[in-house]
Structure formats: C-alpha cells, structure tokens
Amino acid sequence: MKYRSTRSNETVTAEEALVKGLADDGGLYVPEFLPVPFLHADELKDMTYEELAAFVLSHFLTDIPEEELKKLTHSAYTGTFETKDIVPVKPLSQAFSMAEMFHGRTCAFKDLALSLFPYLLVYAKKEEKDDQEILILTATSGDTGKAALEGFRDVPGVHIMVFYPSHGVSPLQKDQMQKQLGSNVKVVGIEGNFDDAQGTLKQVFGSSLRKEEAEKGVLFSSANSINIGRLLPQVVYYVWIWLKLLKNGSIGEHESFNVVVPTGNFGNILAAWLAKQVGAPIGRLICASNENKVLADFFETGVYDINRPFYMTEAPSMDILISSNFERFLYYLTGSAEQVRESMDRLKKEGKYEVSKEAFAKADMEMMGGWASPEDMAHAMSEVYENYNYLMDPHTAVAYAVYDHLRREGEIPRHSHTVIISTAHPYKFPGVVAKALGLKETESPYDTLREITDKTGIPVPKQLGELENRPKRFTETVDRKDMADTIRSYADEICGSSH
Structure with a gap:
C-alpha cells in the first residue's frame, strides 16, 4: 500500500512515509485507500495485544512482512507496560467503562504508539538503505514529548529534540522532560504555546534548513502524530477495547459501543475513526474539548476558526487551536487534496476556513463534538471519585x-x-487532583502526591516517583523565532559527532 499527501498527488512507500514524517508540500501522509473491513471477533478474541497490533498493522503497512511486524510488536510491548493487559478496560457501570492508557513508561496514552514507532522507523530506515542520522523534531503539549524521548532514548542512528511550552505543562510533565535520561536527546522550552512550537516545526520541515542538514547527513523526521507511524499503532487499541468489552460482557456479539476521546491534536479520535472504517463496531464517536474548543465548534458549525482567545488550562495536552491531524479527517471528508490545500492556505492567511455543506453533513454523520469548562472538569473529577x-x-x-x-x-x-478514553495517570497532575479531593496543594508536587496516596491508597507509579531526586539536565528556554537556529546548532553537533 502506498501513502499519499493530503495536499497533492505526492505518493511514497510506507517506509518513505515513516522516515520523512511530513510530505514535501507540507501535507500529511494518508493510506492511498483504506483497507476493506477485516475485523472478525472470532479470529481475534484470543490474541495478545502484540499479536493484535501485528495483525491490524499488516493491513496498513503491507510492505512489511507480517513475520517482521510480529518481531517489532513483540519488542515494543514486552516488558514496557505495568500490566499484561496493556490497556485495561474497567466497567464502572452498565452504561460506561474506562479504557486505561496510562500503564506505560511515561504514564500517558502516547506510550502505546511511541513504544512501537521507534522500531518501525529503524526498520524503515534499514529498508530504505538510509545511512543518514535521523533527527526527530517534536513539539509537545505535555505528554508526547516525554513518551517520544523515552521511546527513542539511545536508539542507534536516531536523535530526538523536543520543544515544549515552558509555562504550559504541569510541574511533573516538566520534570519528566527536563530530567530525561539518554545520550541522544535534547529538550528545549519555548516562550509560547504548543501551536507556536508545532507551527514553527512545520515551517522548518518546509524550509531550506531541512535540505541543508540532509546534505550534511542529518535527516529530519517527526514523532508527533503527523507521522503515520505514530497514528497507525493507535488504531490497534480501539480494536482491543472492543474485544475486551465482548469478553467482560459489557456489550453483546452484535452490539456497538460509543467512544469519548479527550483530544487537542485530533490524532487519538482519528485513530478511533480509522478503527471504525476497518470494522470495529463503534457507534457514536465523541470528540471532547476543553475551553480551547475549536473542534467542538467545528462539529457545531462546519467552520474551523482559530481567531479566538487561547486558554492555558489544567488539561494542557488539549490546549491546542491548530489540530494537525484534523487535516487528514478533512481529506477524508472532501476526498480532494486541492480542497485541503486551499483550506490550509486559508487557515494560514485568515485563521479560518469553512467546509462545504456536503462535507459538513458527512462530518455530522461521522462524529460529534462537545466541550467542558474548568468547573465541569473539576466537578467530574470529584463526582466520579465519590460515586x-x-x-x-x-x-x-x-x-x-x-x-x-x-x-x-x-x-x-x-x-x-x-x-471513556482515560489518557493519562492522574498523578501527572497532582495540583488539580489534590484540589478535586479537597486536599491542599503543597509546594512540592511530590509532597502533594504523597498526600493523595494517603487519601486514596493509590501508589505513586515508580516512573513518576523516581524523578524527585534526579537532576535536571535540560533547562534551556528559547523564543519561538530562535527555534530554527537551535535546531541547526543541534543538527550540526550531530554531524560532528557522527563523523
């Protein structure tokens, strides 16, 4: 199966899409066609998570032999999660369940894809006979950065540089990145928000800097869900959730289930939509936003409009106005790379675009949106804990x-x-969690965690607890306009060390 850009006729192999990350025209790669539905519960019900991952991905990454995929998924999902279920699905009532995606190395859902993506990338690099050093450039709103750093830590031939909003992540998320281990990693804060970081990286991918560094032997790629290698492994867990619901009797053999996904960059819910296209019996797909409700408003009006205030909230991974993966959904809604390119140009120039009545009617059939205020969020935390x-x-x-x-x-x-897709361990956000439990936030997030543990009996995950006494390695903060120079400097350093 080939992959094509959302903005032109540019077509590449799966391996090229994995290595490049972003198309030359600035578009995102999508499968040239979606596989015919291939999911049958009877065939899948006894598979482990790693077996299911190899099976599902074999229908998208058809150039990679299934035996190779099995080796890659085995390496990715062995010994990297705290539970053998990988994604436990916990029924809290007859009406709803929680799918816990926070049992990996960084306590966030990004671990599920970023445990596998480095293996896919290294495989693709080898197949492409590419001897260049790869520099992964990633913007994060909080969770992707740490999961990518952990996934690519000390992977030979690959280096990773993560930019995060210096004032837009929780203290624990910041500690996770600033105290990151590994000889091939670099972390930089920026004065600005996630959209600033992501937007600047997209410019870098489309600039002469990318070509200059490639000529010197350093190839830029991405670990954000703009890379197809990050997005496709996320499809797997929606199939897994379906099989778990069948096993625990939450749904019957011919019943569908709804999914509510908290999302800012749209990748997590797009993966659910893709799972539905290939046969997962998903009913309602609900896109949940915080105050930065650009997605919820789109599903209400058919207009994508970023001309609005930007809010920094207690749910920082959703503090995003330009949802990169929405471009892929727009491509599927319109079926036209030309329309996508025009919409993206309009978004850049005017800060908004509107889809046709036909595309909006299709969006309305495929998905619905909703948003919650800070008060709604705090009330939900208290209510669910109490009930x-x-x-x-x-x-x-x-x-x-x-x-x-x-x-x-x-x-x-x-x-x-x-x-309900439970995307992160509550202990990554000690301040707001303590408040919801009626506890006082202490000066140290680690002291706050101990207070929460005393009240709830939930132990602190070791991957968070061990941060307390680890030294900070990366404390640099730059202005967004200096990001390109910072990247050039690190890329040149890589060139020097690899020769």
Whole structure:
C-alpha cells in the first residue's frame, strides 16, 4: 500500500512515509485507500495485544512482512507496560467503562504508539538503505514529548529534540522532560504555546534548513502524530477495547459501543475513526474539548476558526487551536487534496476556513463534538471519585463531563455502552487532583502526591516517583523565532559527532 499527501498527488512507500514524517508540500501522509473491513471477533478474541497490533498493522503497512511486524510488536510491548493487559478496560457501570492508557513508561496514552514507532522507523530506515542520522523534531503539549524521548532514548542512528511550552505543562510533565535520561536527546522550552512550537516545526520541515542538514547527513523526521507511524499503532487499541468489552460482557456479539476521546491534536479520535472504517463496531464517536474548543465548534458549525482567545488550562495536552491531524479527517471528508490545500492556505492567511455543506453533513454523520469548562472538569473529577471510587486525570475528566452532559441531553442512546478514553495517570497532575479531593496543594508536587496516596491508597507509579531526586539536565528556554537556529546548532553537533 502506498501513502499519499493530503495536499497533492505526492505518493511514497510506507517506509518513505515513516522516515520523512511530513510530505514535501507540507501535507500529511494518508493510506492511498483504506483497507476493506477485516475485523472478525472470532479470529481475534484470543490474541495478545502484540499479536493484535501485528495483525491490524499488516493491513496498513503491507510492505512489511507480517513475520517482521510480529518481531517489532513483540519488542515494543514486552516488558514496557505495568500490566499484561496493556490497556485495561474497567466497567464502572452498565452504561460506561474506562479504557486505561496510562500503564506505560511515561504514564500517558502516547506510550502505546511511541513504544512501537521507534522500531518501525529503524526498520524503515534499514529498508530504505538510509545511512543518514535521523533527527526527530517534536513539539509537545505535555505528554508526547516525554513518551517520544523515552521511546527513542539511545536508539542507534536516531536523535530526538523536543520543544515544549515552558509555562504550559504541569510541574511533573516538566520534570519528566527536563530530567530525561539518554545520550541522544535534547529538550528545549519555548516562550509560547504548543501551536507556536508545532507551527514553527512545520515551517522548518518546509524550509531550506531541512535540505541543508540532509546534505550534511542529518535527516529530519517527526514523532508527533503527523507521522503515520505514530497514528497507525493507535488504531490497534480501539480494536482491543472492543474485544475486551465482548469478553467482560459489557456489550453483546452484535452490539456497538460509543467512544469519548479527550483530544487537542485530533490524532487519538482519528485513530478511533480509522478503527471504525476497518470494522470495529463503534457507534457514536465523541470528540471532547476543553475551553480551547475549536473542534467542538467545528462539529457545531462546519467552520474551523482559530481567531479566538487561547486558554492555558489544567488539561494542557488539549490546549491546542491548530489540530494537525484534523487535516487528514478533512481529506477524508472532501476526498480532494486541492480542497485541503486551499483550506490550509486559508487557515494560514485568515485563521479560518469553512467546509462545504456536503462535507459538513458527512462530518455530522461521522462524529460529534462537545466541550467542558474548568468547573465541569473539576466537578467530574470529584463526582466520579465519590460515586465510583475512581480517580481521573483532568483530560479524562473533560471526556467524562462531555459524556455525562450528552447522556443527560439524550444525545447518547440510553441502552448503549460508552467507553471513556482515560489518557493519562492522574498523578501527572497532582495540583488539580489534590484540589478535586479537597486536599491542599503543597509546594512540592511530590509532597502533594504523597498526600493523595494517603487519601486514596493509590501508589505513586515508580516512573513518576523516581524523578524527585534526579537532576535536571535540560533547562534551556528559547523564543519561538530562535527555534530554527537551535535546531541547526543541534543538527550540526550531530554531524560532528557522527563523523
């Protein structure tokens, strides 16, 4: 199967798409066609997570032999998660379950794709007979950065540089990045928000700097979900959730289930949409936003408009106005690379675009949006803990608040089962979690965690606890306009060390 750009007729192999990350025209790669639905519960029900991953991905990455995929998924999912289930699905009532995606190395859902992506990238690089050093350039709103750093740590021939909003992540997320181990990693804060970091990196990918460094022997790539190698492994866990729901009796053999996904960059819910296209019986797909509700507004109006205030919230991974992966969804809605290119140009020039009535009607059939205020989120955290003895992180709480509102409004069928995607361990956000539990936030996030543990009995994951006494390695902060120079300097350093 070939991959094509969302903005032109540029077509590449799967390996090229994995290595390049972003198309030459600035577009994102999508499969040339979606596989015919291929999911049958009877065939899949006894598979482990790694076996399921190899099976699902074999239909998208057809150039990679399935035996090779099995080796890659085995390496990715062996010994890297705290639970053998990888993604436990916990029914809290007849009406809804929580799919826990935070049992990996960095306590966030990004671990599920970023445990596998480095193996896919190294394989693709080898197949392409590419002897250049790869520099992964990644912007993060909080979780991707740490998961990518951990995934690529000390991988031969690959280096990684992560930019994060210096004032836009939780203290623990910042510690996770500033105290990162590894000889091939670099972390830089920026004065600005995630959109500033992501937008500047996209410019770098389209600039002469990319070509200059390639000529010197350093190839730029990405670990954000703009890279198809980050997005496709996310499809797997929606198939897994379906099989778990069948096993625990939450749904019957011919029943569908709804999914509520808290998302800012749209990759996580796009993966659910792709799972539905290849046969997962997903009913309602609900896109949950915080105050930065550009996606919720689109599903209400058909207009994507970033001309609005930007809010820094307690759910920082959703503090995004330019949702990169939405471009792929727009391509599927319109079926036209030309229309996507025009819309992206308009977004750049005017800060908004509107889709046709036909495309909006299709979007309305495919997905619905909703958003939750900070008050809704805080109330959801307290309510779910009191009623179900279940502690949520702020992103998951946004999803629950949206779900609860839509259910009360009758927008979610009363007898259907809904899965809330629990994207991060609550202990990554000690301040807001403590407040929801009626505890006082202490000066040290680690002291706050100990207080929360005393109240809830939930132990601190070792991957968070061990950060407390680790020294900070990366404390540099730059202005967004200096990002390109910072990248050039690191790339030149890589050139020097590899010769």
